[in-house]
Amino acid sequence: MFRRHLLQFGCAIALFSALADADAQNLAIREKPSFDQVEQVARRHFLSIRGFNEDQLLVESEVREFLPQLRQLGWWTFPWRRIPRHSLADNQFIVNLVYVRRPPVQLASRIASPERVYNRMERLSYSPIGRILLLELVQREDFYTAILEDPETLCAESDILSELDVVDAIKQLRLDEPTGRVYTLQQLVDSLRQEYFAVN
Template sequence: MTRRYLVQFACVIALFSALRETHAQNLAIREKPSFEQIEQVARRHFLAIRGFHEDQLLVESEVRDFLPQLRQLGWWSFPWRRVPRYSLSDDQFIVNLVYVRRPPVELPRCIATPEKVYNRMERLSYSPIGRILLLELVQRDDFYSAILEDPETLCAESDILSELDVVASVRELKLDEPTGHVYTLQQLVDSLRREYTTVN
C-alpha cells in the first residue's frame, strides 16, 4: 500500500514539474519581444551616445553594456556570452588605431560598406607588414577610402614598403575574406536577428 502511494506521489510530482516547465516555456515565448522592438532599442541606445554614427566601429565593452537592455525587454533566452565575442576586444590593434590615432568620425558617404573597411583593417593587422601599412595610411586624410585599394596600390604608396617585394605577403592576408566579427551597428542588428530566429 505504502509503495503504491509513493509511486502515485512521485507521478504527481513529475506531472507538476512538467506542467511548471511547460508553463515557464510558454511564458517566455509569450513575453519574447518582437524583433522590431529589439532593433529599435539597439539603434536608440547606440545613436544616443554622443558622436556615435551608424558606421562607427563597435567594440566588445560597448556591446556588453547594451545587452542587459534585451533582458529588460523580455528576451530571456538570449545567448549572453556568445554575442559579445563577435565584436573586437577593446585592446586590439585597429581599435587603438581608430579611437586613439584617429578619433571616431563618420566615414565618407562614398563608402557604402564600412564593415568592409574594418574587415580589411583587421586582416592587415594580422601581420607586421600590414601594421606598417595601417600606421602609414592612418596619417592620410583619405585613410578609410585608401584601405579599400588593392594590395599593389597599397604597397606602392607606402614610403617604407614601396621598394620591397611584399605584395604577395599582403595578398596572403585575404583582405576581403570575412573575419566573422561584428564591426558596425547594422552588423550587430543583423547578428541579433540571426540569434532571434535560432534561439527559442
C-alpha cells in the same frame, strides 16, 4: 516503504521542475517582443550615444552594455554570451588605432563600405607587415577610402613597404574574406535578426 516514498517524492520534484521550465518557456514565448521592437531598441540605444556614428566601429564592451536591454524588453531566450564574442575586444590592435591613437582616425560622416573597411583592417592586423601598412594609412586623411585599394596600390603608396617585395604577403591575408565579426550597428542588427528567428 521508505524507498517507495522517496522515489515518489523524487518523481514529484522532477515533474514540478519540468512544469516550471515549460511555464518559463511558454512565458518567454508569449512575452517575446517583435523583431521591430528589438531593432528599434538597438538603434535607439547606440544612436543616442553622444557622437555616435552609424558606421562607427563597435567593440565588445559596448555590445555587452546594450544586451541587458533585450532582457528588459522580454527576449529571455537570447544567447547572451555568443553575440559579444563576435565583436572586437576593447584591447585589440585596430580598436586602439581607431579610438586610442592620438590624434584618432577621423570618421567620415558616411563610409561607403564600413564593414569592408573594418574587415580589411582586422586582416591587415594579423601580420607585422599589415600593421606597418595600417600605421602608415592612419596618417592619411583619406584613410577610410585608401584602405579599400588593391594590395599593389597599397604597397606602392607606402613609404616603407614600397621598397620591399611584400605584395604577395599582403595578398595572402585575403583582405576581403569575411572574418565573421560584427563591426557595425547594421551588422549587430543583422546578427540579432538571425538569432531571433533561429529560436522562433
